[in-house]
Amino acid sequence: MDYIKEKFAIIEDNRHSSYVEHSLTDILIIIMCAVLCGLDELADITTYAQSNAKFLKKKFNITKIPSKATFSRILNMMDADKVASVIIEIMHDVTWAMLLL
8 A cells, every 4th residue: 555655645745844743645545535435525534534544544554533624624725636636546557457467
């Protein structure tokens, strides 16, 4: 799953480093997972993250779940097209990898 973290690492984090409690990569991974499960409301994404904390820790080493407010702030500051293009690239690569097995 380091591959996914590396893909999201190309997205610039414009937050002031002294105020960062959650890595941008971790937040984007949580959002991607929730959206791929069909969720698109902040409350649902937050509930998904809380309900799947063990999975997120095991697969992505995400140890702390952000609040709904944190998800909201991050989503409002992000370039949605850039995030979408990274997610599409991840899905493309994963699909091809599975087809080649």
